[in-house]
Amino acid sequence: MDYEAQIKKNQFRTEEYKINMGPQHPATHGVLRLNLTIDGEIIKRVEPDLGYIHRGIEKMCEYDSYPQIIHLTDRMDYLSSHNNNEAVALAIEKALEIEVSDRVKYIRTIVGELTRLASHQLWWGVMGMDLGALTSYFYGFRDREVINDIFEETCGARLTMNYSIPGGIRYDIHKNFVQRVKDFIVHFRSKLPEYDQLLTGNIIFEKRMKGVGILSKEDAISYGVSGPVARASGVKSDIRKIKPYSAFAVQDIDFKEPIYTEGDAYSRYKVRIDEMWESMRIIEQLVDNIPEGNIKEPTKAVIKLPKGEFYQRVETARGELGVYINSDGKKSPYRMKFRSPGFSNLSALEDMAVGSKLGDLVAMMATLDLVVPDIDR
Amino acid sequence: MSYFSEIYRGFKTLINGFRVTHKYFINARKEIVTVQYPEERPVIFDRFKGEVIMPHDENNEHACTGCQACEIACPNGSIEIIWDRVLNEETGKKKKTIDKHIYHLSMCTMCSQCIEACPTGAIIWGQEFEHSVTDRSELTKVLNNPGSKVRADVED
Ligand code: SF4
Ligand code: SF4
Numbered sequence: 001m002d003y004e005a006q007i008k009k010n011q012f013r014t015e016e017y018k019i020n021m022g023p024q025h026p027a028t029h030g031v032l033r034l035n036l037t038i039d040g041e042i043i044k045r046v047e048p049d050l051g052y053i054h055r056g057i058e059k060m061c062e063y064d065s066y067p068q069i070i071h072l073t074d075r076m077d078y079l080s081s082h083n084n085n086e087a088v089a090l091a092i093e094k095a096l097e098i099e100v101s102d103r104v105k106y107i108r109t110i111v112g113e114l115t116r117l118a119s120h121q122l123w124w125g126v127m128g129m130d131l132g133a134l135t136s137y138f139y140g141f142r143d144r145e146v147i148n149d150i151f152e153e154t155c156g157a158r159l160t161m162n163y164s165i166p167g168g169i170r171y172d173i174h175k176n177f178v179q180r181v182k183d184f185i186v187h188f189r190s191k192l193p194e195y196d197q198l199l200t201g202n203i204i205f206e207k208r209m210k211g212v213g214i215l216s217k218e219d220a221i222s223y224g225v226s227g228p229v230a231r232a233s234g235v236k237s238d239i240r241k242i243k244p245y246s247a248f249a250v251q252d253i254d255f256k257e258p259i260y261t262e263g264d265a266y267s268r269y270k271v272r273i274d275e276m277w278e279s280m281r282i283i284e285q286l287v288d289n290i291p292e293g294n295i296k297e298p299t300k301a302v303i304k305l306p307k308g309e310f311y312q313r314v315e316t317a318r319g320e321l322g323v324y325i326n327s328d329g330k331k332s333p334y335r336m337k338f339r340s341p342g343f344s345n346l347s348a349l350e351d352m353a354v355g356s357k358l359g360d361l362v363a364m365m366a367t368l369d370l371v372v373p374d375i376d377r
Numbered sequence: 378m379s380y381f382s383e384i385y386r387g388f389k390t391l392i393n394g395f396r397v398t399h400k401y402f403i404n405a406r407k408e409i410v411t412v413q414y415p416e417e418r419p420v421i422f423d424r425f426k427g428e429v430i431m432p433h434d435e436n437n438e439h440a441c442t443g444c445q446a447c448e449i450a451c452p453n454g455s456i457e458i459i460w461d462r463v464l465n466e467e468t469g470k471k472k473k474t475i476d477k478h479i480y481h482l483s484m485c486t487m488c489s490q491c492i493e494a495c496p497t498g499a500i501i502w503g504q505e506f507e508h509s510v511t512d513r514s515e516l517t518k519v520l521n522n523p524g525s526k527v528r529a530d531v532e533d
Contacts, residue, residue: 068452071488135398142410149422156424156502162488170489171424194397202390203383 014040023052027130027362030372032346034361041357046350050376057377061336066092066166066303069336074160076340077374079119080316082111082155085164090245091312091323092166095305101293102250104168109247110181110286111155111163112314113279117188118147119317119369120272120279127269127366128199131208136198143191150180166303168296181287185280192276200273209266213352213364216263223348226341227319228271229368233263239315247286255282265360268367304331318342318369342374421504426487429456429480430503431520438528439521441499443475447491455484456491475521482508483516497531 016039023031031052037045057076061069073084086108093100125140148158154174155161163170199205215225220233230237238257240248247253258274260267305327313322319341326335345368352364401408412419421427433439443460457479462471478500492500500520510516 064452068450068488068490071452071486071490075486135394145410152425153422154424156422156426156489157487160487174422174424197397198394202394203387 016044021361027365028372029126029365029370032370032372032375036358036361038358041359043353043356043358043361046353046361048346048349052376053373054376055373058336058338062332062334065331066305066333069333070165071160071162073338074162075373076338076377077316077318077321077342077371078159079122079371080112080115080318080321081160082108082115082163083314083316084321085162086112086246087312087314087316087321087323089164089166090314091310091325092303092305094312095308095310095325095327096166096299096303098167098297098299100168100297101295102247102291103293104295105246105250106286106290107169107173107295108164110283110290111151111161112246113282114147114150114181114184116317117276117279118144118151120276121147123272123317123366123369124195124199127369130362130366131205133199133205136195139191139194139198143188146184146187150177150184153177153180165296167299168294172295173290178287178290181283185284185287188276188280192273195273200269206266208360208363209269209367210264212265212356212360213367214262214264215348215352217261219348219351220263223351224344225319225348226344227315227317228268228275229319229345229348231258231271232260232268234259234261237320239313239320243313245312245314251286253282253285265363265367272369302331304329305333316341318371318374319345338377340374340377342371346370346375421506423504424502425504425506426489426502427505428482428503428508428518429485429491429500429520430505431478431500433522433525434528437522437525439499439525440497440528440531441475441478441495441521442497442527442531443473444496446494446496447500450490450494452488452490453484453486455481457481474527478520480518480520481516482518483513499531 016037019036019038020033021036022028022033028034033049033052035045035047035049036043055075057072060072064072070085070088073088074081076084121140121144125137125144128134128136128140151161152158154171154177155163156171215229215233217234220230220235225233225235226237236257236259239245241257255278258271258278260271305325307327307329310325310327311322313320315321320339321341322339324337324339325333328334349364349368353361431439431441443458445458445460448456448458458475459477459479460473460475463474464470465472492502508516
C-alpha cells in the first residue's frame with residue numbers, strides 16, 4: 001500500500017497540543033512565558049504566565065520613604081525610566097502642592113522625550129532582530145548610544161537615571177547638555193531616513209507585518225491598551241494631549257499624535273517611527289528656551305504626604321503609566337499602585353494571535369514592545 | 378502580473394537596503410562608533426555613578442563623623458557603620474568615631490540617597506565601572522583606609 005492510501009485509511013487528523021514559549025525565549029525580551037495551544041502552525045490559545053521577575057516593587061514602596069521610592073521605579077520599565085521617575089515625582093508634588101519652576105518642567109520634558117527616543121530606537125533594532133534582520137540591531141544601538149552619553153553626562157547613569165526627585169531634579173543640566181542635544185537632533189534627523197530605507201519599504205518585512213495581529217478599535221478600548229498600540233488601532237490616547245503635564249502644560253508645544261486605523265503590526269510600527277519624528281520636534285521647540293529658575297523646591301527633610309489618595313498619569317514610551325498613592329499621613333505610603341502600560345497591552349495579545357501562524361506571534365510581540373519587568377513588577 | 382512586480386520590488390528594496398549597509402562598509406574607517414574596549418578606554422563622565430567612595434587627604438584623614446545618616450537613608454541596607462566613642466585627649470570628652478564604614482557594593486542600587494544625606498560630604502560618587510570580581514565577598518568594601526582618622530575641622 002502506498003503512503004497516501006495509508007493516510008486515507010487511517011483517517012489522518014490533526015490534534016491540538018501545548019508548547020511553552022519562554023521564559024528563556026530570545027524573542028520574548030525577558031522572562032515572559034507564553035502557554036500556547038497550537039494546532040499544527042495555527043495558534044488556538046495564548047496564556048501569558050507571569051511571575052518570573054516579580055520583585056514586589058509595590059510592596060517594597062510601602063516600607064520606603066518617598067525619596068527612596070523613586071529609584072525603585074527605574075527598575076519597572078527600565079527603557080522609560082525617566083518617565084517613571086517623573087510620574088512618581090509629579091504625584092508627590094501634587095499631594096504636597098508644590099509648584100516646581102518652569103526650568104524643572106522643561107528639563108524633565110526634554111529628558112523624557114529623549115528617553116522615548118532611546119526606547120523606540122532600541123525597539124526598532126530589537127524588532128528587526130526578532131524578524132531575522134540583525135542589521136537593524138546595530139543601527140538602532142548606534143544612535144541610542146548618543147542619547148545614553150547625554151544621560152550619563154547629565155544624570156549620572158545610562159539606564160536607571162533616577163533624575164527626577166520630589167520637588168525638582170537631582171542635578172542641574174550639564175553645561176554641554178544643550179549643545180549635545182542639538183548635535184544629536186542633527187545627527188538623528190539624517191539617520192532616521194536610513195531606518196525607513198532598511199526596513200519600512202522592504203517587501204519581506206511588509207509581508208510579515210501587514211495584516212498581522214489585527215486589533216480592532218473596540219477591542220483596543222475594552223482591553224485598555226494605550227500608547228502606540230492604541231494609536232495604531234485609531235484610539236487617541238496620548239496623555240500629553242489629554243492631560244498635559246510638565247512643559248506640555250506650560251507652553252503650547254506643536255506636535256502631532258500619529259493615528260493609524262488598520263490596527264495591524266505594520267501600523268504599530270509606523271506609529272513608533274512617526275513618534276520619533278514628533279519627539280524630535282518637541283525637543284527642538286524646548287531645548288533653545290529652557291528658562292532660568294530653581295532646580296529644586298525646598299521640601300521637608302522627611303517628606304510626609306497628607307492623608308488621601310493621589311493619582312498621576314504620564315505618557316511613557318509604551319503608553320499610559322498611572323501612579324496611585326494612598327497615604328495615611330506617615331512617611332511612607334499606605335498603598336502604592338502602578339498602572340503599567342505593558343500589562344494591558346499584553347492582555348490584548350490573545351485577541352490578536354488566535355487563528356494566526358506561530359511565526360506571526362513573534363511579530364506581534366515585537367510590535368507590542370513588551371518590557372517584562374514593567375508587566376511583572 | 379503582480380507576482381513579477383513583487384519580484385521586481387523585492388530586488389529594488391533589497392538594493393535599497395544594501396545601499397545603506399554598503400555605504401558604511403566602504404566608509405568604514407570614517408564612521409567608527411565602536412571602541413576596542415580593553416585597549417581603548419571609554420570616556421567616563423564626572424557625574425557617572427560607579428560606586429560610593431570616601432576620599433582621603435594626604436594625612437590619611439577623611440570627613441566622616443560617624444553620624445550614621447547614610448546608613449539610615451539607604452533603602453537597601455548597603456551601608457553599615459561600626460563606631461565607638463573614643464576619648465579625645467585635648468577636650469577630655471568622648472567623641473563618636475567610626476571604626477569601619479562598610480559598603481556592600483553588591484546591594485547598592487546607585488540611588489544617591491546616602492550621598493545626599495551625608496552632612497559633611499564625606500562620601501562621593503567614584504567613576505570606577507569595572508566591578509567584576511571572582512568572589513562576591515570582594516564586593517563588601519571598607520571605605521575608610523586603615524589607620525585613618527576624621528579631619529580636625531569637621532564638626533558633627
Ligand atoms: S547609593 Fe543608595 S543603595 Fe547605594 S549605598 Fe547609597 S543609599 Fe545605599
Ligand atoms: S559618611 Fe557621612 S552620613 Fe555617613 S556616617 Fe559618615 S558623616 Fe555620617
